[in-house]
Amino acid sequence: MADDMTDEIEPQGAPYRGPAAHDPEPPAPNHDDDPDYVNRTKFLSMIALAGGGVMGAALMVPVIGFAFADSLKAEDFRWVDVGALGDFPDGEVISIALAGPAPESDRGVYIRRKDGGLDAIWSRCAHLGCPVGYNPGSDAYACPCHGGSYDSAGRVTAGPPPRPLDRFDWKVVNAAGNEVAVNTEARPDAPGDIAAATDADRLLIGRPYSIDDEGRPFKLRTPGYPVDGVLSNLYPFN
Numbered sequence: 755m756a757d758d759m760t761d762e763i764e765p766q767g768a769p770y771r772g773p774a775a776h777d778p779e780p781p782a783p784n785h786d787d788d789p790d791y792v793n794r795t796k797f798l799s800m801i802a803l804a805g806g807g808v809m810g811a812a813l814m815v816p817v818i819g820f821a822f823a824d825s826l827k828a829e830d831f832r833w834v835d836v837g838a839l840g841d842f843p844d845g846e847v848i849s850i851a852l853a854g855p856a857p858e859s860d861r862g863v864y865i866r867r868k869d870g871g872l873d874a875i876w877s878r879c880a881h882l883g884c885p886v887g888y889n890p891g892s893d894a895y896a897c898p899c900h901g902g903s904y905d906s907a908g909r910v911t912a913g914p915p916p917r918p919l920d921r922f923d924w925k926v927v928n929a930a931g932n933e934v935a936v937n938t939e940a941r942p943d944a945p946g947d948i949a950a951a952t953d954a955d956r957l958l959i960g961r962p963y964s965i966d967d968e969g970r971p972f973k974l975r976t977p978g979y980p981v982d983g984v985l986s987n988l989y990p991f992n
């Protein structure tokens with residue numbers, strides 16, 4: 755029995771015959787100098803940036819659209835026959851209701867015929883849109899809402915309106931349908947000339963437009979909207 759146990763013991767100093775040792779793990783690659791490598795931190799930063807960009811756009815697009823939609827919107831109008839030129843006697847200001855392109859867009863217009871010229875002025879106050887009244891005694895327009903006043907050509911003389919009254923293009927056609935007088939973007943100091951027309955010819959009112967204090971024509975703006983200057987670019991936030 756004692757002899758068998760002696761046979762199984764390795765003598766001291768014998769070579770190791772146990773399981774082989776594993777090779778060491780290779781070192782992790784270093785991407786510090788690789789600008790194209792996306793590690794987890796970089797990936798999360800990109801996600802956060804992209805999310806912020808989407809949220810920012812979602813907020814800004816409606817805001818910008820709200821600010822500029824009105825100035826970019828096409829003007830809707832159609833030519834409307836408002837009667838024979840003889841219905842608008844020289845020296846008088848006649849108020850008419852003009853059918854707009856849609857039922858809700860009917861407009862009040864003052865037709866002013868004087869000394870061979872003609873003006874078509876929108877009765878909508880340039881402040882907040884109240885209908886202005888014409889006073890033959892003072893030959894001027896006044897707004898009942900906040901005291902806005904305009905002279906005979908619709909230029910502001912008092913009160914809060916930021917610009918003159920808006921105006922309309924007009925034209926006069928004869929019985930054959932030919933244009934005998936046309937006026938586009940007339941300025942307050944130069945009403946359109948109707949010398950070539952007769953009282954039997956028809957007056958048509960067309961595209962509305964806005965003007966500034968110097969009478970320069972602009973694309974139609976809503977009431978309260980300045981047509982020029984820095985503030986006109988910030989509407990409706992000014």
Ligand code: FES
Binds near residue numbers: 897898914
């Ligand atoms: S709406 Fe005319 S002055 Fe205000």
